[in-house]
Amino acid sequence: MESSSHSSKEEIAKTEEEWSKKAWEILSKVRENSPLIQCITNLVSMDLVANTLLAVGASPAMIISSQEIPDFTPQVNALYVNVGTLSSSLLPAINSAAQIAGKFRIPWVFDPVAAGSSGFRLRACLDLLLLKPTVVRGNGSEIIALSRASCGTTKGADSLHESKDALEAAKSLAQATGAVVAVTGAVDIVTDGKQVIGAHNGVQMMQKITATGCSVTALIAAFVAVDPSHPFEATAAALSVFGIAGELGMQAAKGPGSLRVNLIDSLYGLDQASIHHHAKISLLS
Numbered sequence: 703m704e705s706s707s708h709s710s711k712e713e714i715a716k717t718e719e720e721w722s723k724k725a726w727e728i729l730s731k732v733r734e735n736s737p738l739i740q741c742i743t744n745l746v747s748m749d750l751v752a753n754t755l756l757a758v759g760a761s762p763a764m765i766i767s768s769q770e771i772p773d774f775t776p777q778v779n780a781l782y783v784n785v786g787t788l789s790s791s792l793l794p795a796i797n798s799a800a801q802i803a804g805k806f807r808i809p810w811v812f813d814p815v816a817a818g819s820s821g822f823r824l825r826a827c828l829d830l831l832l833l834k835p836t837v838v839r840g841n842g843s844e845i846i847a848l849s850r851a852s853c854g855t856t857k858g859a860d861s862l863h864e865s866k867d868a869l870e871a872a873k874s875l876a877q878a879t880g881a882v883v884a885v886t887g888a889v890d891i892v893t894d895g896k897q898v899i900g901a902h903n904g905v906q907m908m909q910k911i912t913a914t915g916c917s918v919t920a921l922i923a924a925f926v927a928v929d930p931s932h933p934f935e936a937t938a939a940a941l942s943v944f945g946i947a948g949e950l951g952m953q954a955a956k957g958p959g960s961l962r963v964n965l966i967d968s969l970y971g972l973d974q975a976s977i978h979h980h981a982k983i984s985l986l987s
């Protein structure tokens with residue numbers, strides 16, 4: 703991919719203490735401002751995505767038809783785009799919403815689900831990157847597929863890679879696109895192409911609930927909506943907050959079904975002390 707001069711180094715929190723304060727500050731802003739988030743997401747994820755956003759106080763709207771986008775997209779505080787159940791009929795709506803977001807300087811966040819699974823999907827994702835998403839969040843295999851612009855080495859929506867396997871791919875993707883790039887997994891990695899942080903929250907069982915990846919990308923959109931000048935910090939904070947909710951939810955969960963419910967309850971009830979106690983964000987380089 704061609705390099706871009708779009709990326710500028712954002713001053714970020716340094717210590718774990720500063721990070722946990724930042725995460726609480728941004729979550730509180732979401733609760734106060736209730737940003738409107740347009741979600742063009744896959745059919746599997748709509749329920750969990752909307753409930754995740756509602757649990758933190760944001761306002762989700764799954765408005766996805768091409769006919770409505772010119773009126774609606776200019777009103778939103780952030781756009782969230784997810785290609786999980788992509789089709790040739792949905793793609794024009796996605797492209798038009800992303801274009802409008804760019805025109806109106808509305809932050810938009812991209813989830814390239816299963817990016818390397820087909821030529822059609824990969825091409826659509828690469829074209830969307832040209833529309834300058836503010837943040838791209840994927841699993842290891844998705845970020846590697848985008849960075850190499852190649853299919854294969856993926857298992858549909860699930861990853862064949864650890865997040866750390868995708869570190870160099872994430873950095874080069876961030877440099878090429880100007881986006882903040884996040885890779886989730888056991889450690890969530892965030893980079894702007896120069897700085898790299900690791901968010902070490904979450905539990906493995908979250909992989910056993912469909913659409914947790916989609917939902918954390920939507921959460922990133924809500925965090926960026928209230929702090930649009932600091933997408934790097936907003937992304938790290940959202941990942942940590944979602945992971946903490948997973949850890950707290952797991953304490954009383956019997957399996958993926960109850961974790962799904964507990965995750966939403968924990969997100970809703972998060973307080974400053976829990977974030978301070980559990981947030982594990984550190985500068986990796």
Ligand SMILES: Nc1ncnc2c1ncn2[C@@H]1O[C@H](COP(=O)(O)OP(=O)(O)O)[C@@H](O)[C@H]1O
Binds near residue numbers: 841859945
């Ligand atoms: N092994 C793990 N340990 C802790 N948290 C994890 C683990 N794997 C995934 N997660 C968390 O689950 C959520 C979804 O991530 P992931 O499964 O990588 O996304 P996707 O569904 O797009 O593949 C993220 O919040 C991530 O931090």
Ligand SMILES: Cc1ncsc1CCOP(=O)(O)O
Binds near residue numbers: 744787815913915917
């Ligand atoms: C299973 C599936 N198939 C197409 S989209 C989707 C949901 C994927 O959600 P996530 O990437 O958050 O696990």
Ligand SMILES: [Mg+2]
Binds near residue numbers: 860909912913914915
């Ligand atoms: Mg998943």
